[in-house]
Amino acid sequence: MSPQGGSGLRVIGPVVQGGTITVEVGSNDTTVYVSAGSAGETVSHAVVPGKTNQLPVPPVPGGTVLWLWVGKGLNRRVVLVEVLAP
């Protein structure tokens, strides 16, 4: 699977239920937000800037599309990624 996202945030490889999300973040980003699409289902993860990081996949059904983002204000960069059933 090709990386999804552009400058600042990229998801590498498939995202499988119960697995991890591999993300590459920009050099200024220290937090990645992962959400199933509501404020109550949004989790923030501290990450190492400029590196590849592993984030846990939230407990959602297969087929759910997750929203991942980094950045502040309207400079937020957002990526969509689908959770695959194992």
Added chain:
Amino acid sequence: MRIEPVFLVAPRTPASDVSRRSFLLVGATFACGVSFGGACVFASGGARLPDDALAPTGDAELDQLRRLAIDGSDAQLVQHRLLLVSWTFSHYCHDAALWRGIGRLCDLVIADAAFPDRSRFARALAGVIERAEVPVAAPLQQRAQALRSVR
């Protein structure tokens, strides 16, 4: 000199033009107009916006997103779709103007086969709408099924 009594009779007034039939006709026309207009607003996915929907709020980000949602062109809306939707559910889920923009995005992604990343975005949008527990998003609930069938 003798004064003769004079009896003045008021002229007979014609029957009023406002008959019961015309009253009912006007009433029925008004009722049809209201229901048709309401159905159009409902179908367009928008809750009624207040007159000051674009008035400055003191929150520069919200103001900018509102302008995009209501006054932005379709191309601008599509370009910034991820920003608009993610900000709406993460910070401004009670804002009717932003949900109006999401309603516009629903129309665009359903109608346009060339919409970027169409299938994934449609399913992501359906998830956001289904999870929204705010009255202002209720008119969009019926679109979720159509969004999930987008391929």
